[in-house]
Amino acid sequence: MKKTILSGSTVTGDLTLGNYIGAINTWTQLQDEYDCLYFLADLHALTVHQDPEVLRKRTHSFFAQYLALGLDPKKNIIFAQSQVPQHTELSWILTCLTPMGYLNRMTQFKEKAEKHVKNINAGLFTYPVLMAADILLYQADLVPVGEDQKQHLELCRDLVGYFENRYGKGIFKMPEPMIGKTGARIMSLQDPTKKMSKSDENDKNRISIIDDAKAIEKKFKSAATDSGSEIKYDVENKAGVSNLLTIYSVLSGKTIEQLENEYVGKMYGHLKVDLAQVVIQKLGPVKDKYDDLMKNRDYLDQLLVEGAERAEARAEATIKKVYDTVGLVRRR
Numbered sequence: 001m002k003k004t005i006l007s008g009s010t011v012t013g014d015l016t017l018g019n020y021i022g023a024i025n026t027w028t029q030l031q032d033e034y035d036c037l038y039f040l041a042d043l044h045a046l047t048v049h050q051d052p053e054v055l056r057k058r059t060h061s062f063f064a065q066y067l068a069l070g071l072d073p074k075k076n077i078i079f080a081q082s083q084v085p086q087h088t089e090l091s092w093i094l095t096c097l098t099p100m101g102y103l104n105r106m107t108q109f110k111e112k113a114e115k116h117v118k119n120i121n122a123g124l125f126t127y128p129v130l131m132a133a134d135i136l137l138y139q140a141d142l143v144p145v146g147e148d149q150k151q152h153l154e155l156c157r158d159l160v161g162y163f164e165n166r167y168g169k170g171i172f173k174m175p176e177p178m179i180g181k182t183g184a185r186i187m188s189l190q191d192p193t194k195k196m197s198k199s200d201e202n203d204k205n206r207i208s209i210i211d212d213a214k215a216i217e218k219k220f221k222s223a224a225t226d227s228g229s230e231i232k233y234d235v236e237n238k239a240g241v242s243n244l245l246t247i248y249s250v251l252s253g254k255t256i257e258q259l260e261n262e263y264v265g266k267m268y269g270h271l272k273v274d275l276a277q278v279v280i281q282k283l284g285p286v287k288d289k290y291d292d293l294m295k296n297r298d299y300l301d302q303l304l305v306e307g308a309e310r311a312e313a314r315a316e317a318t319i320k321k322v323y324d325t326v327g328l329v330r331r332r
């Protein structure tokens with residue numbers, strides 16, 4: 001029996017090179033070895049204000065980017081969260097088991113509440129409960145996420161415990177985070193002490209998966225480097241150059257040491273120009289494939305429906321047991 005892997009990405013901003021290197025690239029490597037489900041967390045996106053047209057387009061766009069980056073809809077179940085109603089159904093039941101005090105401690109809630117002072121809605125607060133429902137519905141064994149999601153996964157594991165205390169064992173599988181196995185952490189191009197983020201206000205901080213060659217060249221050209229001129233991996237003193245070397249290494253398959261040797265006596269500018277070309281070579285064909293897919297929305301919709309149907313069959317098996325267990329009468 002293959003182990004089940006589940007992960008998702010909130011449908012906000014623009015998928016970045018960081019998402020590719022830190023997550024999607026790893027997902028494509030897992031697709032042969034594991035039973036994988038990957039979804040677009042569009043319900044989670046609603047916790048901050050979304051323009052309806054933009055959200056709709058972004059759901060298609062993210063999905064097309066997943067496919068263009070090599071996630072195979074035959075080998076994985078790829079779907080949109082909102083198209084499988086069991087997510088919200090389980091979320092409510094779990095919400096009724098979640099102590100308010102626990103949610104109050106969530107770092108991401110505190111950060112987001114500070115950032116969106118005018119829209120601190122209850123969804124932002126219960127966000128991690130919906131995430132727990134996402135995971136538990138599919139009896140996932142392993143959940144590849146970034147460091148920032150570890151606390152949410154801990155809540156999910158605790159909810160399994162609360163549920164079992166109240167109703168007994170055997171309904172949910174205890175999920176494990178898969179943190180070490182995700183790829184390198186890619187930093188912002190302008191401020192290499194913070195993570196390259198898809199929701200960063202400054203577009204120059206990130207390389208988007210669907211940036212064109214010109215934008216990629218320009219962004220690397222203006223990337224922050226450090227005083228000095230030596231091209232050496234040293235995160236403490238040369239965060240900018242180290243970040244560029246990391247990206248270069250992951251995409252070219254060369255080790256950091258190899259790259260350092262190649263660039264002895266060369267300038268930062270050389271590294272930036274070459275790196276831009278490496279990224280363009282990787283993302284160019286992805287962008288072409290993406291553009292093709294986006295011309296055919298019906299095809300994308302069809303694939304989404306197929307993904308949702310496969311996901312729903314599995315989610316329904318779990319929610320049925322949950323309804324029975326907690327004393328709700330499920331419509332047959």
Ligand code: AMP
Pocket residue numbers: 008009010018019020021022023024144145146147182183184185186187195196197198
């Ligand atoms: P997010 O963009 O925060 O929704 O994250 C989606 C996934 O991409 C998570 O698994 C993150 O760990 C990964 N990810 C996002 N940004 C980066 C980054 N800058 N470097 C590495 N991984 C990232």
Ligand code: TRP
Pocket residue numbers: 006007008009010041044130131134135143144145149
């Ligand atoms: N909260 C996650 C993020 O922002 C996205 C997400 C939602 C998720 N539900 C999930 C990730 C379930 C893993 C499993 O990155």
